[in-house]
Amino acid sequence: MSARNDWHPDTRTVHTPVPDLAGSRPLGVPIHQNHLFAFDDSDAMADSFAEPGGPYVYGRMGNPTVHALEQAVADLEGGVGGIATGSGMGAINAVLLSLLRSGDHVIAQRCLYGATMTMLKILAERWGVEVTYISGEDPAEVSAALRPNTRVLYMETITNPTVRVADLPAHFAVAKKAGVVCVVDNTYASPTLCRPIEHGADVVVHSITKYISGHGDVLGGIAVFADGEMRHKVWEFANELGPNADPFAAWLTIRGLQTLPLRVRRHCDNALSLATRLSGHPAVSSVAYPGLAGHPDHKVAARLLDGGYGGVLSFELTGGREAGRRFCSALRLISVAASLGSTRTLALHPASTSHRQLDDAQLAAADISPGLIRVAVGIEDPEDLWRDLAQALDAAG
Numbered sequence: 001m002s003a004r005n006d007w008h009p010d011t012r013t014v015h016t017p018v019p020d021l022a023g024s025r026p027l028g029v030p031i032h033q034n035h036l037f038a039f040d041d042s043d044a045m046a047d048s049f050a051e052p053g054g055p056y057v058y059g060r061m062g063n064p065t066v067h068a069l070e071q072a073v074a075d076l077e078g079g080v081g082g083i084a085t086g087s088g089m090g091a092i093n094a095v096l097l098s099l100l101r102s103g104d105h106v107i108a109q110r111c112l113y114g115a116t117m118t119m120l121k122i123l124a125e126r127w128g129v130e131v132t133y134i135s136g137e138d139p140a141e142v143s144a145a146l147r148p149n150t151r152v153l154y155m156e157t158i159t160n161p162t163v164r165v166a167d168l169p170a171h172f173a174v175a176k177k178a179g180v181v182c183v184v185d186n187t188y189a190s191p192t193l194c195r196p197i198e199h200g201a202d203v204v205v206h207s208i209t210k211y212i213s214g215h216g217d218v219l220g221g222i223a224v225f226a227d228g229e230m231r232h233k234v235w236e237f238a239n240e241l242g243p244n245a246d247p248f249a250a251w252l253t254i255r256g257l258q259t260l261p262l263r264v265r266r267h268c269d270n271a272l273s274l275a276t277r278l279s280g281h282p283a284v285s286s287v288a289y290p291g292l293a294g295h296p297d298h299k300v301a302a303r304l305l306d307g308g309y310g311g312v313l314s315f316e317l318t319g320g321r322e323a324g325r326r327f328c329s330a331l332r333l334i335s336v337a338a339s340l341g342s343t344r345t346l347a348l349h350p351a352s353t354s355h356r357q358l359d360d361a362q363l364a365a366a367d368i369s370p371g372l373i374r375v376a377v378g379i380e381d382p383e384d385l386w387r388d389l390a391q392a393l394d395a396a397g
Contacts, residue, residue: 010261016072029068031251035059052235065247076191079224088207090243091221098237102128108154109136111366136166142174158188161350161374165297172200192264193305197226210341214256267311271377275313283393289313314374321370323396324349330395333388340376
């Protein structure tokens with residue numbers, strides 16, 4: 001059998017490494033639901049407290065099923081290892097809190113997932129971590145924002161909810177030259193479309209709740225590392241913080257991972273179809289989707305993303321906030337719900353939901369307008385989706 005490195009990522013998602021048994025091996029990863037592991041040698045037990053990936057001792061520090069997920073996603077991302085957590089924010093917080101201390105400085109994109117922006121605000125207000133926001137449109141912004149105490153550059157492959165795509169390699173090159181750790185949230189793209197470590201990222205985080213698990217029945221997160229030393233540093237801190245993943249959630253995620261490439265391509269095809277048709281609708285003033293030729297980041301996205309432009313689009317209604325309320329209330333097939341990456345299509349009004357913690361000035365700075373609608377496109381028939389969108393747009397006026 002050829003080495004895994006020779007296999008296409010589509011093949012590796014199906015063939016998740018599983019432990020060998022006596023004379024045979026299971027074709028699926030077993031669920032190790034227990035959290036305690038016994039030793040015959042007390043020295044071996046002591047050693048297990050020191051390193052990730054060694055003998056298992058306690059569920060908060062590692063579990064065979066969780067470790068299988070960590071290995072599988074790290075393999076797809078091109079990292080040396082991962083740390084799975086109970087939510088996407090668990091992964092983000094484990095990384096940020098382990099890398100930062102009072103007096104440090106972070107450079108972050110201006111538009112990020114709302115909970116990430118809230119966490120950066122908490123770090124600034126409570127712990128004295130300075131934060132400078134950049135648009136992500138020009139790497140020179142990173143150079144201008146650098147300080148002697150800059151420790152982290154934080155970006156998203158595709159921003160939430162405005163679906164902008166920054167030139168990650170160019171931004172990372174500036175930051176890494178100054179010794180800054182580059183962290184990127186790759187949730188919107190998934191490893192199917194982008195592998196940021198190949199472009200210079202040090203840490204990649206995911207909400208595996210979304211595309212990686214893919215069926216709307218898992219809450220989880222993961223951080224993948226390009227360097228073993230940094231992984232060990234975050235692992236030690238995460239052990240004390242306690243955001244560890246549940247084994248059953250890890251098992252469900254491994255199950256979903258096997259169809260990731262198939263699902264992501266369908267998400268992308270459906271999103272491009274809907275974005276194209278929305279662009280010509282009179283109730284829509286603008287559509288944001290990187291797959292459209294008129295999108296400001298289309299050329300960057302075509303170079304950075306592999307095989308599609310993502311499953312999320314956003315559009316601006318001509319009637320503003322009230323039109324957004326009417327639109328969401330009129331949807332019948334599409335669910336009004338948070339999250340994304342599920343087989344179902346979901347829609348929400350960011351200004352009043354996912355980014356409700358931002359005031360009007362902060363919303364404007366993040367390019368989130370009152371009438372913006374985000375649609376996380378599922379894998380249903382595209383004509384059914386369009387009919388629902390069209391009737392809701394008519395109701396929005």
